[in-house]
Amino acid sequence: MASGGSVGEHPDDPSGPSAPGGPCPGAPACCPSVFARAWAKAVSGTSYLPMTQAQLEALLHRLTGRLAAALVSEPFDVRVGHQVGAELVAAHIASAEGLGRTIEVIQLRLLRDLGLVTEDVEDRMARLLATVATGYARALRDRTLDEQESIRRAAMVARAEAERALRDSEARFRHQATHDPLTDLPNRTLFTERLAAAIDSPGRGADRVGVCFLDLDRFKVVNDSLGHQVGDMLLVSVADRLRRALGEHLVARLGGDEFVILVERTAGTDDVVKVAETALAAVSEPALVDGHELTVSASIGIVERPVAGTTPVDLMRAADATLHWAKADGGARWSLFDVERSRRELARYALSAAIPAALDRGEFHLDYQPLTSLRDGRVLGVEALVRWRHPELGKLYPGSFIELAEETGLIVPLGSWVLAEACREAASWSSFGAAAPFVSVNLAVRQVHRPGLVREVRDVLERTGLPPERLQLEVTESTMMSAVEEPVRALRVLADMGVRIAIDDFGTGYCNLAYLRDLPVTELKVAGEFVAGLRAPADDPASRTDERILASLVSLAHALDLTVTAEGVETEGQADRLRAIGCDAAQGWHFGKPAPAARLLERLSAG
Amino acid sequence: MQRPDWAPDTIDIERPSVARMYDYYLGGSHNFAADRAAARAMVAAVPDAPLMAQANRAFLRRAVQFLAEQGIRQFLDIGSGIPTVGNVHEIAQRIAPESRVVYVDVDPVAVAHSREILSGNDRAVVLQEDLRHPERILAHPEVNRMLDFSQPVAVMIVAVLHFVPDEDRPDEILRTLRAALAPGSYLVLSQASDDDRHDTGEREEAEAVYQRTDNPLVIRSRRQLTALFDGFGLVDPGVVWVPQWRPETPESAEDAEKAVFMGGVGRLGG
Numbered sequence: 001m002a003s004g005g006s007v008g009e010h011p012d013d014p015s016g017p018s019a020p021g022g023p024c025p026g027a028p029a030c031c032p033s034v035f036a037r038a039w040a041k042a043v044s045g046t047s048y049l050p051m052t053q054a055q056l057e058a059l060l061h062r063l064t065g066r067l068a069a070a071l072v073s074e075p076f077d078v079r080v081g082h083q084v085g086a087e088l089v090a091a092h093i094a095s096a097e098g099l100g101r102t103i104e105v106i107q108l109r110l111l112r113d114l115g116l117v118t119e120d121v122e123d124r125m126a127r128l129l130a131t132v133a134t135g136y137a138r139a140l141r142d143r144t145l146d147e148q149e150s151i152r153r154a155a156m157v158a159r160a161e162a163e164r165a166l167r168d169s170e171a172r173f174r175h176q177a178t179h180d181p182l183t184d185l186p187n188r189t190l191f192t193e194r195l196a197a198a199i200d201s202p203g204r205g206a207d208r209v210g211v212c213f214l215d216l217d218r219f220k221v222v223n224d225s226l227g228h229q230v231g232d233m234l235l236v237s238v239a240d241r242l243r244r245a246l247g248e249h250l251v252a253r254l255g256g257d258e259f260v261i262l263v264e265r266t267a268g269t270d271d272v273v274k275v276a277e278t279a280l281a282a283v284s285e286p287a288l289v290d291g292h293e294l295t296v297s298a299s300i301g302i303v304e305r306p307v308a309g310t311t312p313v314d315l316m317r318a319a320d321a322t323l324h325w326a327k328a329d330g331g332a333r334w335s336l337f338d339v340e341r342s343r344r345e346l347a348r349y350a351l352s353a354a355i356p357a358a359l360d361r362g363e364f365h366l367d368y369q370p371l372t373s374l375r376d377g378r379v380l381g382v383e384a385l386v387r388w389r390h391p392e393l394g395k396l397y398p399g400s401f402i403e404l405a406e407e408t409g410l411i412v413p414l415g416s417w418v419l420a421e422a423c424r425e426a427a428s429w430s431s432f433g434a435a436a437p438f439v440s441v442n443l444a445v446r447q448v449h450r451p452g453l454v455r456e457v458r459d460v461l462e463r464t465g466l467p468p469e470r471l472q473l474e475v476t477e478s479t480m481m482s483a484v485e486e487p488v489r490a491l492r493v494l495a496d497m498g499v500r501i502a503i504d505d506f507g508t509g510y511c512n513l514a515y516l517r518d519l520p521v522t523e524l525k526v527a528g529e530f531v532a533g534l535r536a537p538a539d540d541p542a543s544r545t546d547e548r549i550l551a552s553l554v555s556l557a558h559a560l561d562l563t564v565t566a567e568g569v570e571t572e573g574q575a576d577r578l579r580a581i582g583c584d585a586a587q588g589w590h591f592g593k594p595a596p597a598a599r600l601l602e603r604l605s606a607g
Numbered sequence: 608m609q610r611p612d613w614a615p616d617t618i619d620i621e622r623p624s625v626a627r628m629y630d631y632y633l634g635g636s637h638n639f640a641a642d643r644a645a646a647r648a649m650v651a652a653v654p655d656a657p658l659m660a661q662a663n664r665a666f667l668r669r670a671v672q673f674l675a676e677q678g679i680r681q682f683l684d685i686g687s688g689i690p691t692v693g694n695v696h697e698i699a700q701r702i703a704p705e706s707r708v709v710y711v712d713v714d715p716v717a718v719a720h721s722r723e724i725l726s727g728n729d730r731a732v733v734l735q736e737d738l739r740h741p742e743r744i745l746a747h748p749e750v751n752r753m754l755d756f757s758q759p760v761a762v763m764i765v766a767v768l769h770f771v772p773d774e775d776r777p778d779e780i781l782r783t784l785r786a787a788l789a790p791g792s793y794l795v796l797s798q799a800s801d802d803d804r805h806d807t808g809e810r811e812e813a814e815a816v817y818q819r820t821d822n823p824l825v826i827r828s829r830r831q832l833t834a835l836f837d838g839f840g841l842v843d844p845g846v847v848w849v850p851q852w853r854p855e856t857p858e859s860a861e862d863a864e865k866a867v868f869m870g871g872v873g874r875l876g877g
Contacts, residue, residue, distance in 0.1 A: 047634030048661040050668060050693025053855050092692050095634050147636035151627070151689075154720035155639075159618040162715060 035113035036061035042105045046097035081131020089139035180253040183239035191252035195312045210263035210272030210304035213319035217297045217331035219257035237287045245282035272304040276334040297332035352404040367594035374579045381438035384422035411444040427466040440472040448487045468498035480515040495520035528568020551581040626688035626717040632660030652812030662866035666849035675702040681760040682708040686767025696731040713737045741783040759791035769798040770822035797870025839873025846871035
């Protein structure tokens with residue numbers, strides 16, 4: 001292909017086979033089919049022709065007939081040339097070369113091949129060529145414009161589709177980015193956006209906002225016992241119920257079993273409480289999950305406040321803290337944020353957080369309170385009591401920080417410090433010889449349960465040189481409640497070393513005397529409550545009851561070879577009655593308030 | 608917001624499209640300035656480029672005609688481009704009106720244009736997909752609605768495989784397609800080749816032109832092309848310069864290597 005050839009040459013074999021479909025097979029040279037074949041040869045390769053050579057020749061044969069007719073018709077019809085030009089373009093013989101070769105082949109061969117002779121043939125030929133060229137150019141221009149328009153339209157359609165697909169995908173992506181894949185609820189991102197919007201740009205009548213922070217109770221049990229798959233299905237079910245029950249409010253899943261509900265445009269606390277109650281009811285509906293009928297409850301922390309002056313972070317922190325109150329109160333309830341309670345908790349938190357630094361800076365010290373013999377008034381021992389000289393809050397007593405330290409575990413370093421400090425100071429009292437008092441140190445539950453207690457005590461005694469029998473460790477009954485063997489064993493080892501073991505607050509806790517069998521206890525300290533009863537006149541029935549209880553405790557202790565110390569003795573009368581029932585020793589304001597070691601030493605020296 | 612990998616492409620008509628360049632070679636006006644500039648650069652480097660496109664198009668026409676005469680009534684044309692003059696459904700449906708044709712192209716503009724051309728023809732559809740993901744093409748609902756793979760199907764991959772580099776595993780692509788075909792199905796393949804062609808530096812220049820498009824050119828030898836028919840029995844005359852494949856007249860096969868494209872038709876036995 002691709003050879004246009006010279007259009008002027010005569011075919012070598014004019015009688016050769018003509019185009020199939022041609023009107024005169026086997027005709028001589030003066031036949032349209034010869035011309036058509038030459039024409040076909042001339043235009044082939046000028047552009048892609050979507051037809052066979054035979055089809056091309058058939059087409060051109062037909063057009064040849066029309067051209068021939070136009071040359072001889074009277075009057076001359078310009079439309080024929082136009083139509084032939086247009087038909088060529090329509091048949092995709094539609095390139096500049098196609099036109100040039102067509103003009104050339106018609107001019108050179110048409111008259112000769114068809115044997116046409118007319119009077120004004122040159123004139124007519126010129127006009128015919130002009131009309132063919134005109135028709136061709138018009139058609140090609142139209143076709144070009146049409147194709148340009150069509151491809152441009154296609155590009156626009158494609159672009160619109162691409163943009164729609166992009167928008168769809170961005171919407172999809174946005175949905176994915178703002179929703180939780182498990183429950184399809186809004187996620188933390190969307191919730192935070194909406195909360196921030198509610199706070200930052202409150203609309204009309206939207207100057208207050210509420211949040212319910214919801215957490216399922218004991219969800220971990222479901223996960224652990226039925227598996228995470230059931231756990232997930234339960235979350236989906238809870239999400240559906242919340243969505244259904246609270247349709248108008250934004251319900252989001254923050255992760256795990258935590259959900260949060262945004263209540264906008266509240267008029268007051270009641271609006272949010274109503275929402276919380278609806279949510280609790282929705283959660284507690286029994287649900288059939290994977291064949292298990294599960295009933296769960298939830299706890300909710302509610303915060304409702306003016307949008308002015310709050311931030312999303314503040315609000316969520318408050319809701320989180322409030323949720324913990326609901327949990328601490330047993331769950332299956334809502335709890336309402338309370339500024340005072342929160343402030344107290346924050347202060348307590350700040351205080352407990354300050355303990356480690358306070359230990360480092362030496363802000364703690366010990367006061368000592370004497371344990372006095374009721375027989376001869378001698379100071380048998382002293383109880384070490386920790387004090388905190390807080391740089392801002394002044395002197396703090398154990399009541400304001402020991403419980404906190406126990407909750408946070410900071411009791412362990414603090415208790416160790418107290419033990420070491422008490423032993424250090426007590427060791428320096430050896431100059432009193434046999435009269436030197438023992439020092440009594442309180443041990444918290446965590447300290448007793450901690451492995452290494454024995455070693456710690458032994459190290460302290462070695463380091464300070466305090467004889468073991470001058471150290472008394474006070475433990476509470478509840479310390480002994482544990483089923484764990486370890487604490488009892490540790491205390492027995494310490495007792496074997498000679499350390500005194502006292503049971504503090506005896507008779508007020510859960511009283512299981514069984515431990516007295518296993519534990520070499522030296523002393524029982526009887527709680528001040530019983531002693532307080534002794535302040536009333538001896539004929540008061542209640543007072544008599546307390547006295548009998550005390551007498552029984554004393555006889556029980558003595559039967560077991562234990563000594564008894566009464567705490568909280570404030571009057572001479574109490575002391576007399578205790579002495580009368582055989583109590584061994586007493587502690588309380590009547591015998592001396594807690595005081596620094598130096599003051600105590602003065603008294604001992606004077607005594 | 609980071610764009611996820613399934614976010615669609617945008618349309619950039621400032622970037623030459625191989626489909627529209629091909630249309631330009633065929634004498635069409637379905638192209639933009641950037642396409643024409645690239646195509647003219649190609650013609651400057653390889654003056655025969657339009658002839659190559661025409662020869663390839665003619666090969667497609669003869670192949671479809673041959674397949675229709677063999678009784679094939681289902682066609683899957685992958686890389687169909689701008690289906691202007693002499694497209695598969697016109698040829699096939701002229702011979703057998705019940706013939707079904709699915710066009711596949713990766714170029715969204717070509718697809719939009721095809722959709723317009725095919726509107727009203729319920730036996731020819733177009734979809735946008737990439738030859739490099741044959742499994743997606745085979746799983747496409749339109750493909751499965753139109754074509755019955757329990758019956759012979761002709762898969763046409765004409766003048767497109769030279770845009771698939773070796774690292775995209777054209778052999779794997781063809782294996783995947785072949786596995787979906789019933790016995791008696793056909794594969795029509797053609798692509799740019801340089802077998803026996805005197806190296807005039809045209810190859811480098813042509814490759815440079817196509818570097819500007821999304822589809823760099825990969826020229827393959829007759830041996831490589833024949834290997835891609837693995838599993839198919841080659842129909843006479845095998846893999847040849849496209850003008851030599853069952854020419855209508857002996858002279859149309861002259862100077863065949865100028866066509867640059869080699870092609871062939873294979874039949875799945877059984």
